[in-house]
Amino acid sequence: MPNKACVRAHTNIALIKYWGKRDETNFLPMNSSLSLTLDKLYTDTMVVFDEALPQDFFYLNGEQQGEKETQKISKFLDLFRAEKKTALRARVESINHVPTAAGLASSASAFAALAGAANLALGLDLDPQRLSTFARRGSGSATRSIYGGFVEWDMGTCSDDSFAVPVDDAGWDxxxxxxxxxxxxxxxxxxxxxxxxxxxxxxxxxxxxxxxxxxxxxxxxxxxxxxxxxxxxxxxxxxxxxxxxxxxxxxxxxxxxxxxxxxxxxxxxxxxxxxxxxxxxxxxxxxxxxxxxxxxxxxxxxxxxxxxxxxxxxxxxxxxxxxxx
Ligand code: 2P0
Structure with a gap:
């Protein structure tokens, strides 16, 4: 098992918006949405699972985060631990690459990057579609950041089929x-x-x-x-x-x-x-x-x-x- 991975995810802007959940626990939306993934705004996240760690640690832009923020990350990592059937704790280091003064930090790129890194570090081998269902449970908009270009988040019928689908690479000006x-x-x-x-x-x-x-x-x-x-x-x-x-x-x-x-x-x-x-x-x-x-x-x-x-x-x-x- 590699136990360590670093993944980049870009943020996205919805053109057809997600605004409302039909299931708050599983982040199931009331309607399908469609977004454009953006090149300039992204998050790099490294995850290391280590048996020597007594708990999860979360650093954002070099600063260790408090209990509330770390708990959010732990809860999200629990989804991956359950899938892998492991209790290993992790160190998570994220850097948000957002132009200064913009105030555009995004949970979409954050949870997509964390999902991608956890998947690789635990050797889960989830395909992108399945991975998007995991990202969704960190933040709805993160579902769509798994893919580039124009992306649809299909509202689906349940947690397993509410995932992102790439629509077009948006390479036409x-x-x-x-x-x-x-x-x-x-x-x-x-x-x-x-x-x-x-x-x-x-x-x-x-x-x-x-x-x-x-x-x-x-x-x-x-x-x-x-x-x-x-x-x-x-x-x-x-x-x-x-x-x-x-x-x-x-x-x-x-x-x-x-x-x-x-x-x-x-x-x-x-x-x-x-x-x-x-x-x-x-x-x-x-x-x-x-x-x-x-x-x-x-x-x-x-x-x-x-x-x-x-x-x-x-x-x-x-x-x-x-x-x-
Ligand atoms: C969107 N927004 O489609 C919509 C449009 C804001 C307005 O997704 O509760 O942080 O974590 O699922 O994804 C912002 O909400 O909400 C959002 P949660 P999220 O991009």
């Missing part, structure tokens, strides 16, 4: 400009936010119905390499998700004034004949889906409102892979 908007205080966490929305928002059933159609439509747009349609569906789906939160009790929103500035900037670019479309997640950052060949032009327009360090251009990223020394 697809890019993203991330607008890192300043965040004042930590908002409602996505886990709490989606739960509140599912339980209280009268708009929620309509969201689920509409997301089912959106996923079919976006896959047709990807198959046809129709960028405009891809963007239109992406932007509309994200807006609908944020709409469900306004209907929750109590209502909440992740938007900041600068989020609106970014949305308006994208709209103005479209009027000038440069197609680009926005999507937002559980935070104020705005992600602009664009043609990679036009990303610099789009960034220049955003520079009128945002400083250079807040604007990140990225191309599509790859799936998880082992890093060898």
């Amino acid at each position: 697809i890019g993203m400009v991330i607008v890192a908007v300043n965040q004042k205080a930590k908002e409602v966490s996505s886990r709490i936010g989606m739960k509140r929305t599912v339980e209280t928002s009268p708009f929620y059933p309509a969201w689920v119905e509409s997301a089912k159609k959106d996923i079919l439509d976006i896959k047709a747009a990807i198959a046809a390499k129709d960028f405009i349609r891809l963007g239109e569906i992406t932007e509309a789906n994200g807006m609908k998700m944020h709409g469900t939160m306004l209907g929750a009790e109590p209502p909440f929103s992740y938007w900041e004034p600068d989020s609106i500035v970014a949305i308006k900037t994208a709209q103005a670019l479209r009027k000038q004949g440069i197609p680009c479309y926005v999507t937002m997640d559980a935070g104020p950052n705005v992600k602009v889906l664009c043609r990679l060949s036009q990303a610099e032009t789009i960034k220049a327009a955003f520079l009128e409102h945002f400083t250079e360090d807040k604007l990140i251009i990225t191309k599509p990223g790859k799936g998880i892979r082992e890093l060898t020394e």
